[in-house]
Amino acid sequence: MRYDQIIYYPPFERHSLLLQVTCGCSYNQCAFCNMYKTVDFEVIPLKQIIADLKDASGYNPYTERVFLVGGEPLCLPFEQMKEILTQIKKYLPYCACVSMYASIKNLRDKTVEQLKELHRLGLGFLYIGLESGSDRILKQMKKGHTAAEAVEQLKKLNEAQIPFNSILIYGLGGAGCAKENAVESAKMLNQVRSANIIMMNLTVFPDTELEKWCKDGSFVQASGRERIEELAYLLEALELTTPTGFSTSHVTNPVMITGTLPYDKEKMLEGVYKMLGSGKESDLHGIVSISDAAIER
Incomplete structure (x- = not known):
């Protein structure tokens, strides 16, 4: 190559x-x-x-x-x-x-x-980089598709029996949008069959429109606590019936949460709730690993 x-x-x-x-x-x-x-x-x-x-x-x-x-x-x-x-x-x-x-x-x-x-x-x-299930956030971030279009296309993959990882970004909506991003993303994911759900923590990269928005104040990043709360909202709203990996193993994440839905849902939530219990953002770094092996996809 x-x-x-x-x-x-x-x-x-x-x-x-x-x-x-x-x-x-x-x-x-x-x-x-x-x-x-x-x-x-x-x-x-x-x-x-x-x-x-x-x-x-x-x-x-x-x-x-x-x-x-x-x-x-x-x-x-x-x-x-x-x-x-x-x-x-x-x-x-x-x-x-x-x-x-x-x-x-x-x-x-x-x-x-x-x-x-x-x-x-x-x-x-x-x-597949889905990023979010909120149409407002998808439009703001210029993804070029809606949540309904994502469901329609992913169902085609399910019918063709091509497995895929659904990649989402928590914190993508900014401050005050944790529940919106989580609940709307769960609505989308609940309608399709993903092999794994891979969560990435929003990172503001240089030379992007997002960086400009952060500098001019038009986009305010979610706090560390809000981001962990978003993971909790998402896990709470996911109602999957087929085995689906869930992981925050990507390098952008401050915490490690891995497991298989729906079986490990309560255990993963228990770990997230425990992290939130301290009320200190500096304490929001930990590991909640349920599976025998972390999901790397």
Whole structure:
């Protein structure tokens, strides 16, 4: 792979073969994100992808997992993605799962039948930045989709049997919005089947619109206590019936909460309530680990 920018991939994919199929993000408008602000979006030519696959097959022909590099590779048209997956199967026949970042916008032009075909060819896992279930917050942060659209597209993935992680950001609404963000996000998540719910703590990155809003006072960040309260509100409102991992293991988080819903819901809540009991933000750092192994996706 020939790439001169920072490479982003989920911790779970640290042992996966990284295959670049796009450069940058095709949308690149989210107010809180600076990952690809200085990178022009580009689709890597199939010829280059095949050359990289040939190199990979010579290095490790028994590769079992491939992660497609780029902000949202699923933005590629169906036929193009189908060809890439076909070539992966050709050069890495032992590959059991191809994964990538994706967005709700990417899924709009893919039918359920097309998604089923991509799944048959090896598309095995997606990491989807939902961020919030509040339409007001989604609009403010310029995500480009609504909660209803998210549910519609995620249900297509459920029907196609493609598992995915739902990634959300607590604190995204700012001060005073903990309950709104949590309750609306739970309403969204309760309607679909996620493999895991991954929580990220809002971080204000440089060179973003969000940073400008913080500096001019138009956005006030939620306090540490509010953010932990938001986790409590979310867990309280989640009413999942199928086993779903829940984790705050991402590096942005000040606390560690891991478990499997619905089984560990009360135990995780008990731990969060205990953290809130002190009433001191400086004490809101702890670990509430229910599962035998932390979820890294």
